[in-house]
Amino acid sequence: MYGLGILKGLGIVFRHLLERPITRQYPEEATPLQPRFRGYDFALMEDRCTCNAACAKACPHGCIDIVTHRSEDGRFVFDKFDIDVGKCMVCGLCVEACPYDALFMGAGFELATYNRWDAVVHKDDIANRDRLSAYSRSPLQGHAVERADAPSYYQPIKGVQKPPPPEPKAP
Numbered sequence: 001m002y003g004l005g006i007l008k009g010l011g012i013v014f015r016h017l018l019e020r021p022i023t024r025q026y027p028e029e030a031t032p033l034q035p036r037f038r039g040y041d042f043a044l045m046e047d048r049c050t051c052n053a054a055c056a057k058a059c060p061h062g063c064i065d066i067v068t069h070r071s072e073d074g075r076f077v078f079d080k081f082d083i084d085v086g087k088c089m090v091c092g093l094c095v096e097a098c099p100y101d102a103l104f105m106g107a108g109f110e111l112a113t114y115n116r117w118d119a120v121v122h123k124d125d126i127a128n129r130d131r132l133s134a135y136s137r138s139p140l141q142g143h144a145v146e147r148a149d150a151p152s153y154y155q156p157i158k159g160v161q162k163p164p165p166p167e168p169k170a171p
């Protein structure tokens with residue numbers, strides 16, 4: 001029928017006129033983020049980190065720069081732990097590679113700078129932060145909250161059930 005397309009188009013226009021706007025007035029109005037959002041502002045749990053550099057080796061972009069030395073008690077300590085978030089593609093591989101759950105993605109994304117050097121975050125910038133992403137190694141997803149030392153950032157993920165305990169092995 002002639003004009004049917006125009007009527008359909010006008011119907012869509014009027015339908016949207018009656019809906020609530022979904023536009024957010026960022027930055028005045030904060031954008032809600034999902035718990036597992038992977039943000040650039042990393043967090044390092046110093047008490048768990050062994051300076052093994054597995055995170056740096058896992059990074060495909062070479063964003064993580066680690067230098068260590070041995071202390072008198074034989075433990076490794078950092079001379080340098082820098083992450084160049086200007087190169088980071090927020091893939092999370094460094095977080096997944098950490099065997100001690102010491103490294104986490106952050107919960108924010110507002111790290112714009114006027115030069116590339118300011119995009120490098122240092123250990124003291126990210127040590128023991130409490131604004132963390134719930135993104136973690138896949139074996140932890142969904143049941144990490146049950147760990148005895150689980151801090152508040154571990155949250156059970158909706159829809160993911162704790163796996164059943166393993167069957168005892170036959171003798």
Ligand code: SF4
Nearest residue numbers: 059088089091092094
């Ligand atoms: S999130 Fe990915 S790109 Fe960014 S530092 Fe970690 S491994 Fe590298």
Ligand code: SF4
Nearest residue numbers: 049050052053055098
């Ligand atoms: S954050 Fe994890 S992977 Fe990286 S140096 Fe520390 S313990 Fe090793």
